[in-house]
Amino acid sequence: MRCDVIAVGxxxxxxxxxxxxxxxxxxxxxxxxxxxxxxxxxxxxVDRITEQLRLRLDEADAVIMCGGLGxxxxxxxxxxxxxxxxxxxxxxxxxxxxxxxxxxxxGRRMAANNxxxxxxxxxxxxxxxxRGTAPGLICPVGTKVIYAVPxxxxxxxxxxxxxxxxxxxxxxxxxxxxxxRVLRTWGESESGLNERLDAVIAELDTPGDDKPTLAFLASxxxxxxxxxxxxxxxxxxADEILARWEERIRGVVNDIVxxxxxxxxxxxxxxxxxxxxxxxxxxxSVTGGLVTGRLTNVPGASKVLRGGVVSYASDVKxxxxxxxxxxxxxxxxALEMARGVRRQLGSSVGLSLTGVAGPDxxxxxxxxxxxxxxxxxxxxxxxxxxxxxxxxDQMRQMSVITALNFLRQRLMAQ
Amino acid sequence: MRCDVIAVGxxxxxxxxxxxxxxxxxxxxxxxxxxxxxxxxxxxxVDRITEQLRLRLDEADAVIMCGGLGxxxxxxxxxxxxxxxxxxxxxxxxxxxxxxxxxxxxGRRMAANNxxxxxxxxxxxxxxxxRGTAPGLICPVGTKVIYAVPxxxxxxxxxxxxxxxxxxxxxxxxxxxxxxRVLRTWGESESGLNERLDAVIAELDTPGDDKPTLAFLASxxxxxxxxxxxxxxxxxxADEILARWEERIRGVVNDIVxxxxxxxxxxxxxxxxxxxxxxxxxxxSVTGGLVTGRLTNVPGASKVLRGGVVSYASDVKxxxxxxxxxxxxxxxxALEMARGVRRQLGSSVGLSLTGVAGPDxxxxxxxxxxxxxxxxxxxxxxxxxxxxxxxxDQMRQMSVITALNFLRQRLMAQ
Numbered sequence: 001m002r003c004d005v006i007a008v009g010x011x012x013x014x015x016x017x018x019x020x021x022x023x024x025x026x027x028x029x030x031x032x033x034x035x036x037x038x039x040x041x042x043x044x045x046v047d048r049i050t051e052q053l054r055l056r057l058d059e060a061d062a063v064i065m066c067g068g069l070g071x072x073x074x075x076x077x078x079x080x081x082x083x084x085x086x087x088x089x090x091x092x093x094x095x096x097x098x099x100x101x102x103x104x105x106x107g108r109r110m111a112a113n114n115x116x117x118x119x120x121x122x123x124x125x126x127x128x129x130x131r132g133t134a135p136g137l138i139c140p141v142g143t144k145v146i147y148a149v150p151x152x153x154x155x156x157x158x159x160x161x162x163x164x165x166x167x168x169x170x171x172x173x174x175x176x177x178x179x180x181r182v183l184r185t186w187g188e189s190e191s192g193l194n195e196r197l198d199a200v201i202a203e204l205d206t207p208g209d210d211k212p213t214l215a216f217l218a219s220x221x222x223x224x225x226x227x228x229x230x231x232x233x234x235x236x237x238a239d240e241i242l243a244r245w246e247e248r249i250r251g252v253v254n255d256i257v258x259x260x261x262x263x264x265x266x267x268x269x270x271x272x273x274x275x276x277x278x279x280x281x282x283x284x285s286v287t288g289g290l291v292t293g294r295l296t297n298v299p300g301a302s303k304v305l306r307g308g309v310v311s312y313a314s315d316v317k318x319x320x321x322x323x324x325x326x327x328x329x330x331x332x333x334a335l336e337m338a339r340g341v342r343r344q345l346g347s348s349v350g351l352s353l354t355g356v357a358g359p360d361x362x363x364x365x366x367x368x369x370x371x372x373x374x375x376x377x378x379x380x381x382x383x384x385x386x387x388x389x390x391x392x393d394q395m396r397q398m399s400v401i402t403a404l405n406f407l408r409q410r411l412m413a414q
Numbered sequence: 415m416r417c418d419v420i421a422v423g424x425x426x427x428x429x430x431x432x433x434x435x436x437x438x439x440x441x442x443x444x445x446x447x448x449x450x451x452x453x454x455x456x457x458x459x460v461d462r463i464t465e466q467l468r469l470r471l472d473e474a475d476a477v478i479m480c481g482g483l484g485x486x487x488x489x490x491x492x493x494x495x496x497x498x499x500x501x502x503x504x505x506x507x508x509x510x511x512x513x514x515x516x517x518x519x520x521g522r523r524m525a526a527n528n529x530x531x532x533x534x535x536x537x538x539x540x541x542x543x544x545r546g547t548a549p550g551l552i553c554p555v556g557t558k559v560i561y562a563v564p565x566x567x568x569x570x571x572x573x574x575x576x577x578x579x580x581x582x583x584x585x586x587x588x589x590x591x592x593x594x595r596v597l598r599t600w601g602e603s604e605s606g607l608n609e610r611l612d613a614v615i616a617e618l619d620t621p622g623d624d625k626p627t628l629a630f631l632a633s634x635x636x637x638x639x640x641x642x643x644x645x646x647x648x649x650x651x652a653d654e655i656l657a658r659w660e661e662r663i664r665g666v667v668n669d670i671v672x673x674x675x676x677x678x679x680x681x682x683x684x685x686x687x688x689x690x691x692x693x694x695x696x697x698x699s700v701t702g703g704l705v706t707g708r709l710t711n712v713p714g715a716s717k718v719l720r721g722g723v724v725s726y727a728s729d730v731k732x733x734x735x736x737x738x739x740x741x742x743x744x745x746x747x748a749l750e751m752a753r754g755v756r757r758q759l760g761s762s763v764g765l766s767l768t769g770v771a772g773p774d775x776x777x778x779x780x781x782x783x784x785x786x787x788x789x790x791x792x793x794x795x796x797x798x799x800x801x802x803x804x805x806x807d808q809m810r811q812m813s814v815i816t817a818l819n820f821l822r823q824r825l826m827a828q
Contacts, residue, residue, distance in 0.1 A: 013450050015441030016631060018434055022455070027429030036427050037462060039455040041436070048451060055469070217430060282724075288710025289703025292724040296702025299773050299806060307730040310696075310706040310722035312715070316759055320721075345730055359713050392713060 001172035002035045004060040006052055008068035008077050009151060010043035021066045021156055028160060030215075031229045032169055032178050044068065049080040053146065057084065061144055062168060064160075067151030069134040071113045077148050078119050081139050084146070087122035091115075095126055099133050127163045131155045138167060145171065178231050179238040180212075181246060184259040186223035186405050190216050193224055196253055204245075212245050221397040223258075223265075258408060265404045266295050272411045273304045273349065278377045281345035282308035283321055283337040285328065286355035286370065290400050306347045311337065320344065327363035329354050331383045334373030338381075348377040353403050355388075357395045368395055372403045374410055382410050415586035416449045418474040420466055422482035422491050423565060424457035435480045435570055442574060445627075445643045446583055446592050458482065463494040467560065471498065475558055476582060478574075481565030483548035485527045491562050492533050495553050498560070501536035505529075509540055513547050541577045545569045552581060559585070592645050593652040594626075595660060598673040600637035600819050604630050607638055610667055618659075626659050635811040637672070637679075672822060679818045680709050686825045687718045687763065692791045695759035696722035697735055697751040699742065700769035700784065704814045720761045725751065734758065741777035743768050745797045748787030752795075762791040767817050771806045782809055786817045788824055796824050 005022040012019045022039045029036045037060065042052045049068065056063045068077030082089050096118035103110035117134045120126060127136030127149075136159040137148040147164050149156045169178060185193065193216060194201070204211050212230040228245055232238035250257060259268045273280055282291050282305075292308040295301050309320055317323040321340030323333050334352050342350025351374050358367035368390040374382040384406060388398045419436040426433045436453045443450045451474065456466045463482065470477045482491030496503050510532035517524035531548045534540060541550030541563075550573040551562040561578050563570045583592060599607065607630060608615070618625050626644040642659055646652035664671060673682045687694055696705050696719075706722040709715050723734055731737040735754030737747050748768050756764025765788050772781035782804040788796040798820060802812045 012437070013440045013453060014444045015437035015439070016629075018432065018437045020432055023426070023429035023432045025429070026427045030428045037457060037459070038466065039427060041453040043451060045451070052452065215430075284703070287707065288715075288719075289698070289706035289722060289724060292703035292726070293701065293707045296724075296726060297807065297810070301702075302726055305702075305726050307726040307734075308703060308724035310703060310710075310724065312706070312710060312719050312721040316721040319760070320758060344734060346733070393711065396711070 002037060002060040003029055003062040003064060003168060004036060004056040005039040006056060006063060006065045007041045008049055008065060012041045013043050021151060021153060025064055025160065028165060031180055032165055033174055033231060034168055034172060044074040044076055046076040046079050049076055050083045053080050053084050057141060057144055057146065063146050064164065065146065065148045066156060069117065069148060069150050071116050078121065081146055081148060082121040085121050085123065085139055085141055089119040090122055092118050092120040092126060095120065095135050098129065102133055127159050130158055136163065174231055177235050177238050178229060179235060179242060180227055180229040181242045182261050183226040183246065183249060183257050184223060184263055185226060185253065185256045186258050186265065186401060187256045190218055190224055193253065197249065200248055200252060210241050212241055221401055258405065265401050267298050269404050269408050270295065270298055270301055270304050272408060276411060278349050279306050279347040280304055280349045280351060281306045281341045281347035283341035283352040284308060284310050285312060285353060286357050287353050287396050287399050288312055290396060291353060291403060294400055306345045309341050309344065329356055329363040329365045329369060329371060331371055331385065334371040335381055335383050338373035338375045342375050350375040351403060351407055353399055355399060357392045358390060370399045370402060372406045374407060376410060416451060416474045417443055417476040417478060417582060418450060418470040419453040420470060420477060420479045421455045422463055422479060426455045427457050435565060435567060439478055439574065442579060445594055446579055447588055447645060448582055448586060458488040458490055460490040460493050463490055464497045467494050467498050471555060471558055471560065477560050478578065479560065479562045480570060483531065483562060483564050485530050492535065495560055495562060496535040499535050499537065499553055499555055503533040504536055506532050506534045506540060509534065509549050512543065516547055541573050544572055550577065588645055591649050591652050592643060593649060593656060594641055594643040595656045596675050597640040597660065597663060597671050598637060598677055599640060599667065599670045600672055600679065600815060601670045604632055604638055607667065611663065614662055614666060624655050626655055635815055672819065679815050681712050683818050683822050684709065684712055684715055684718050686822060690825060692763050693720050693761040694718055694763045694765065695720045695755045695761035697755035697766040698722060698724050699726060699767060700771050701767050701810050701813050702726055704810060705767060705817060708814055720759045723755050723758065743770055743777040743779045743783060743785060745785055745799065748785040749795055749797050752787035752789045756789050764789040765817060765821055767813055769813060771809045772804060784813045784816060786820045788821060790824060
């Protein structure tokens with residue numbers, strides 16, 4: 001089964017908006033065992049949209065069109081589909097009703113052109129809207145099919161998940177339930193992971209119905225995601241396959257798995273602290289507040305995180321945190337920062353980061369040096385030095401997750 | 415002149431990498447007065463790449479191919495171009511020499527397959543590499559042309575700017591120098607800017623050689639960029655056009671222009687503080703360290719920024735910053751936070767942020783409330799309350815730039 005993708009909108013060609021939609025769709029198609037060979041961006045021109053749609057439908061079994069379903073005269077996806085189907089557009093009363101109602105419920109005046117969105121190619125099935133005004137479309141063309149979804153990402157995601165992916169999977173004749181699980185890892189390169197999981201990957205590559213597909217998704221300073229996707233006749237059977245292979249993989253690389261699915265390093269660290277009934281304060285130098293900035297992105301962080309001190313100037317380290325005079329990119333200074341912030345902010349755990357983001361070296365330490373200090377609730381002290389990339393932004397972002405992972409590992413060991 | 419774009423790589427179709435390259439290229443083409451009607455993503459399959467290249471070259475005057483120039487057997491762009499040109503690939507000694515030298519200079523062993531990158535279609539001109547190993551290509555096909563650039567963004571940007579855009583502009587027969595200037599704005603929506611600049615835009619829309627094009631580029635919580643692009647026979651003439659129209663635009667909206675070109679809100683604020691010989695300390699609650707995190711992304715920030723206190727738990731506000739007991743999302747608390755952090759960290763300027771990022775309201779204030787407090791070097795105190803979006807991440811990011819802009823405006827007024 002092959003499904004190509006057309007993203008419609010002149011703003012995409014002009015680079016005013018980056019087409020993330022077809023990437024998201026491509027990822028979903030792959031996870032559901034459907035190939036996608038060509039993905040096209042085309043502007044708001046009905047002849048060009050129609051031509052591209054014809055070309056894609058000639059080659060593929062299905063085409064997803066994204067965007068161009070709005071109310072203005074630039075929204076031409078409906079017209080192009082009708083042309084390719086060889087049918088007229090008809091006014092759909094139910095869709096019109098839903099649009100009028102949506103505006104009424106929000107107390108907003110409806111411009112008449114909104115009813116353009118109730119135009120539907122003859123023979124098409126409407127995917128009702130749940131979030132916006134433009135409905136989606138399922139348009140059969142012989143044994144093939146054209147889908148149309150709005151270009152607004154959250155509206156598109158919702159319709160893809162609710163209506164289009166299930167329809168595609170049904171047409172592909174594969175087992176009908178697809179489930180996936182993501183293992184979040186930190187501390188190993190993609191090639192390193194590949195090497196360690198060599199035997200597991202080889203086993204997955206041999207034929208067999210009860211085997212998931214495995215993909216590595218690099219997500220920069222978020223680490224590498226290992227995604228397992230299983231297809232099975234039932235959700236329970238798919239989950240059983242996932243559980244079995246998750247265990248296999250954890251048997252090899254459990255040391256670097258910090259979470260699953262929607263877990264983030266910060267959510268995992270906050271949960272661990274909560275479980276251990278601990279509170280946290282952070283002293284940051286090189287990261288300048290990014291660690292607490294990231295922790296506080298988790299709703300409810302305030303139950304655990306008391307706060308932090310950004311001691312960017314050296315004498316703030318001396319005066320506010322009580323670090324003893326001298327060089328500040330040292331393990332001694334890192335430990336004194338952790339002790340100081342723990343005392344000043346009255347937390348049970350104190351974490352600190354000092355280092356060199358550049359452009360110049362400092363205290364004889366090269367750019368890319370990170371030192372993490374930690375005092376735990378039982379008073380035990382831990383410190384470690386890391387060598388990170390030397391690009392300023394990368395170094396700082398890697399420092400954040402490196403320090404949080406250091407804290408996570410020490411909490412797990414308690 | 416029309417130039418289409420083909421991005422090559424199976425990882426793009428699978429959504430493992432988002433194709434930002436063709437968006438960047440599209441933006442550059444538009445700025446140089448060149449149309450782009452179709453942009454395509456295709457996987458690492460030589461037949462499909464060749465077919466897409468033929469289709470694009472049939473319609474457009476030029477095609478830029480991005481990616482697929484690396485050393486592995488999956489890198490097939492060279493082969494596809496040779497097929498469309500109807501020529502063989504030849505081994506280019508100079509390119510090979512440069513590749514061998516690059517590895518030697520980095521003290522790395524060169525795998526033999528790297529010499530695949532020295533294969534060049536007969537009749538093509540090489541764009542020498544300055545950053546990586548894969549050279550770019552300029553391949554004439556009758557009166558048309560195919561360009562090939564590596565998929566690594568910074569290598570691609572450099573070659574586009576150095577060789578391909580100038581070549582395209584020359585072929586298009588337009589005046590040969592294109593210059594642009596970006597005015598960075600904060601505090602007005604795109605439609606609001608449009609309305610205020612109505613008369614200027616109308617004037618730019620009437621014919622005339624000495625007029626730049628104007629584009630609004632929304633960049634989320636970085637504000638809206640107003641980009642002027644002028645084409646002229648010389649750089650001096652283009653700069654003169656830009657200067658004249660920048661003045662016209664500033665005459666209307668100067669209140670919201672915070673910088674030009676590569677300026678950022680944080681770099682502008684730090685420069686202003688340096689000019690005024692002031693130092694800064696920041697007390698953050700709702701943003702949890704994001705303000706200092708952003709300021710410290712500017713190299714040299716330490717000359718001005720002493721640091722900050724992240725007072726996430728209320729009693730850190732009371733105990734560390736000396737805020738008087740009671741509700742903390744108030745203008746009184748914001749001012750006390752600014753005074754407290756200024757005193758504790760010994761800075762001349764104290765800035766504070768308190769507010770409600772949700773999910774729940776706090777102290778009777780709704781989600782989306784931001785209060786900014788400020789004590790300047792002369793002891794003058796300023797405070798303001800803002801209503802921002804209610805999505806947690808948006809609210810926090812908007813808070814950062816809103817507070818920095820508040821500080822900027824007060825410093826300018828001094």
